[in-house]
Amino acid sequence: CEPNTRAGRMMVLVNPLSGRGQAMSLYAGPVQRLLTDAAVPHALIVTEHQNHARELVRSADLSECSALVILSGDGLLFEVINGLMEREDWEQAILTPLAILPGGSGNALAASVADPVWGVELLLSCGFLLCKGLVRPLDVLSLRLSSGLRLFSFLSIAWGFIADVDIESERYRYMGAVRFVVGALIRLASFRTYQGRLAFLPTPGDSSTLSLPRPHPEEHGPPDDLLAPLGEPVPADWTVVEEQDFVLVLATSHSHLAEDLVAAPSAGPADGHIHLLYVRAGVSRVALLKLFVAMEKGTHLACECPHLVYRRVRALRLEPATSPGVITVDGEQAEYGPLQAQVHRGYARLISGSSIRHRPTWTAQFIWV
Numbered sequence: 001c002e003p004n005t006r007a008g009r010m011m012v013l014v015n016p017l018s019g020r021g022q023a024m025s026l027y028a029g030p031v032q033r034l035l036t037d038a039a040v041p042h043a044l045i046v047t048e049h050q051n052h053a054r055e056l057v058r059s060a061d062l063s064e065c066s067a068l069v070i071l072s073g074d075g076l077l078f079e080v081i082n083g084l085m086e087r088e089d090w091e092q093a094i095l096t097p098l099a100i101l102p103g104g105s106g107n108a109l110a111a112s113v114a115d116p117v118w119g120v121e122l123l124l125s126c127g128f129l130l131c132k133g134l135v136r137p138l139d140v141l142s143l144r145l146s147s148g149l150r151l152f153s154f155l156s157i158a159w160g161f162i163a164d165v166d167i168e169s170e171r172y173r174y175m176g177a178v179r180f181v182v183g184a185l186i187r188l189a190s191f192r193t194y195q196g197r198l199a200f201l202p203t204p205g206d207s208s209t210l211s212l213p214r215p216h217p218e219e220h221g222p223p224d225d226l227l228a229p230l231g232e233p234v235p236a237d238w239t240v241v242e243e244q245d246f247v248l249v250l251a252t253s254h255s256h257l258a259e260d261l262v263a264a265p266s267a268g269p270a271d272g273h274i275h276l277l278y279v280r281a282g283v284s285r286v287a288l289l290k291l292f293v294a295m296e297k298g299t300h301l302a303c304e305c306p307h308l309v310y311r312r313v314r315a316l317r318l319e320p321a322t323s324p325g326v327i328t329v330d331g332e333q334a335e336y337g338p339l340q341a342q343v344h345r346g347y348a349r350l351i352s353g354s355s356i357r358h359r360p361t362w363t364a365q366f367i368w369v
């Protein structure tokens with residue numbers, strides 16, 4: 001961790017519709033008080049529509065911006081990162097310190113950064129970390145879709161059960177975080193499997209770096225040197241998963257999937273791993289339910305469920321055969337079809353504490369600050 005030495009004001013982006021629609025009151029209450037008390041200069045921007053933040057960040061003057069702060073769910077940060085990568089000066093822009101203040105219903109990154117607190121304490125904890133201003137690297141995944149589109153993700157790729165629950169539970173948004181529980185129970189009632197192919201490059205897998213042609217000079221972002229083009233076979237040292245029937249596939253860069261769901265307990269923000277979990281077809285409803293209950297404490301990997309597989313990987317390819325279907329990237333619905341991804345270690349910057357895991361509660365941090 002290093003102190004944030006960038007001059008200027010923070011740009012605080014608030015999605016007024018995130019979560020249960022309470023983000024503006026969170027800003028006007030605890031967030032503004034905290035930033036004022038800590039004498040942190042900032043400018044407030046309220047997003048007006050989808051992709052507003054992305055467009056704004058794409059063209060903003062970042063020379064006077066000390067950090068981009070997202071008061072929303074994870075989806076707005078996904079937009080901001082992609083907006084930064086769309087700029088002509090993307091190599092510099094992606095180094096702008098980013099920060100999250102939880103305002104959504106899932107808040108995966110905030111919970112990963114400030115675990116083990118939740119709710120208002122999570123917001124305050126993230127607020128204190130923001131005021132303290134220590135910057136650390138953040139892994140970014142580069143994603144290639146079959147349409148040729150390239151995306152950047154900081155959080156997760158999901159297909160199957162988890163992606164369906166995430167999107168189907170949108171209609172219960174007024175319930176807050178409970179929407180995921182309701183969505184999961186409804187999806188369990190109409191339990192199904194998903195066909196497709198999955199392959200990955202296990203960690204460590206340095207030997208597989210390909211000598212691919214350099215990316216097109218106009219393409220933004222680091223070269224994906226671990227990925228063969230979609231449509232060609234994966235490199236020889238990749239693992240091709242034998243099964244082609246799944247209940248879920250989840251690739252995550254962080255420990256938490258939501259405030260109370262710890263999918264990859266050992267994950268760190270710049271550990272250079274994609275934490276890949278998949279559940280093979282054949283798992284019973286009860287066993288799946290038990291896994292999710294265990295995930296509340298992050299103990300699901302110790303359940304010895306024979307259908308659950310966990311691997312640390314550096315790259316993966318997913319080719320869904322079941323159609324139609326849902327794939328989410330950072331909790332947002334993405335184009336459905338084959339995709340592949342590789343991790344770029346520490347490619348972005350995140351304002352967070354010095355020790356990500358087992359942080360003291362915000363009151364203890366207050367004394368510490």
Ligand SMILES: Nc1ncnc2c1ncn2[C@@H]1O[C@H](COP(=O)(O)OP(=O)(O)OP(=O)(O)O)[C@@H](O)[C@H]1O
Nearest residue numbers: 018019047048049050051072073075076104105106
């Ligand atoms: N004013 C707005 N009106 C409509 N959509 C918006 C607005 N501002 C942002 N968005 C879009 O809302 C989407 C969801 O944002 P985000 O994930 O940050 O919140 P959330 O969905 O409430 O969080 P969670 O997934 O945790 O519930 C993003 O795609 C973003 O582009």
